[in-house]
Amino acid sequence: MKNIKLTIEYDGTNYSGWQRQPNANTIQEEIEKAIANAIGEKITIIGAGRTDSGVHGKGQVANFITDSSIPGTKFKYAINRYLPEDIAIIESKEVEKSFHSRYDALGKKYKYLIYNAPIKSPLLRNYTYYVPYKLDFEKMNEAKDYFIGKHDFAAFMASGSNIEDTVRSIYYASLNTYNNIIVFEIYGDGFLYNMVRIIVGTLVDIGIGKISPHDIINILKSRDRKSAGHTAPPEGLYLEKVCY
Amino acid sequence: MKNIKLTIEYDGTNYSGWQRQPNANTIQEEIEKAIANAIGEKITIIGAGRTDSGVHGKGQVANFITDSSIPGTKFKYAINRYLPEDIAIIESKEVEKSFHSRYDALGKKYKYLIYNAPIKSPLLRNYTYYVPYKLDFEKMNEAKDYFIGKHDFAAFMASGSNIEDTVRSIYYASLNTYNNIIVFEIYGDGFLYNMVRIIVGTLVDIGIGKISPHDIINILKSRDRKSAGHTAPPEGLYLEKVCY
Structure with missing residues (x-):
């Protein structure tokens, strides 16, 4: 089991914001779908903060727990393959099990x-x-x-x-x-x-x-x-x- | 009769380039349609040069001859009202009758x-x-x-x-x-x-x-x-x- 920290860039123009919600196109949902496609696990990611519809991300952060054997730094390539072109993981790495992208933000x-x-x-x-x-x-x-x-x-x-x-x-x-x-x-x-x-x-x-x-x-x-x-x-x- | 010079900015992402052509969405056509809506004249504009599909304009130039009574500097407002948000006339003015945006470009x-x-x-x-x-x-x-x-x-x-x-x-x-x-x-x-x-x-x-x-x-x-x-x-x- 490992904890993966993602740094994310996105163009928020065509999304109803970060947070997953029914009947809306959101960045969180796109990333969770891409992760499911990349590693075959249905996981929920924890975002450092929500952004509203139309707001952009240059260094948004999220983390998730996984059993995947993919090395931390390789997740970005695996996930980006399944992301639309207005969202990209620009960095990925394994962090301590206790890391929480929202609670730990200073x-x-x-x-x-x-x-x-x-x-x-x-x-x-x-x-x-x-x-x-x-x-x-x-x-x-x-x-x-x-x-x-x-x-x-x-x-x-x-x-x-x-x-x-x-x-x-x-x-x-x-x-x-x-x-x-x-x-x-x-x-x-x-x-x-x-x-x-x-x-x-x-x-x-x-x-x-x-x-x-x-x-x-x-x-x-x-x-x-x-x-x-x-x-x-x-x-x-x-x-x-x-x-x- | 007057000769109007337009300076044009556009995001070329969603267009098949500058030049009007059948069955394609072009910047020239959008501007000609907007002029028709603004002054009720069906005119052809002369562009300084073509740009290809996906290429952007920050200072494209075009001119056209018109009988409209609108003062040269006001054309930008009249035309912009009918343009999509990825094209804008950023400057307009009346120029000499002989001015040709392509032939006169230095x-x-x-x-x-x-x-x-x-x-x-x-x-x-x-x-x-x-x-x-x-x-x-x-x-x-x-x-x-x-x-x-x-x-x-x-x-x-x-x-x-x-x-x-x-x-x-x-x-x-x-x-x-x-x-x-x-x-x-x-x-x-x-x-x-x-x-x-x-x-x-x-x-x-x-x-x-x-x-x-x-x-x-x-x-x-x-x-x-x-x-x-x-x-x-x-x-x-x-x-x-x-x-x-």
């Missing part, structure tokens, strides 16, 4: 791409959030620093979520521009449901001038979803890395 | 992206040429300089092409790496059918070690398609800019 890094230009880009349409309005980058850059540290992020959680402890620590956040693309990166110990997308939507509202950077302090204090900005769409979001 | 710039890693990228699958082999970047970089200047490129033209004058001038070529991506850029007065893709395929064959950089001299001299390398696939190619 942190996650997300990336979010905004495309800011007068006309929407056909090439980037599924891979960026298209914002046509002029954005004040300096204000957005100032605002992002207010998220760093340990805060109660209740105002940045989708309403209706059933989480009691809404305190999270953000270790790092950066904002950079490359021509018409704004790249936001954020690294923290954990994220509430839709948290990155609400943070980005709020940054965009700051860039447009609807909210001022200093308002973030009061939004955090309010613990009220309605005081934060809009939820940015899924297509700009990438789960970059899960740290253990 | 040069074209292409970009080609190679993804070089152990596993194919799901996110970049339609936007890069996936090469799993270890590539000698220094040799590829040395080789690219042999293409610069005025040469007979007959060896770098798809066999079966019916072009008599196969002499072209390459003004500029560059090769850069960003993590696992190799970016090749080439600018010249004109390109033969499949010329960029055969140049890139030859550079990859040099990177693998099948051909040496200095061989380019003899391949050019041979005027024989069989002496050059393979034809790189369309998905890595972008028509970046047409210069007038």
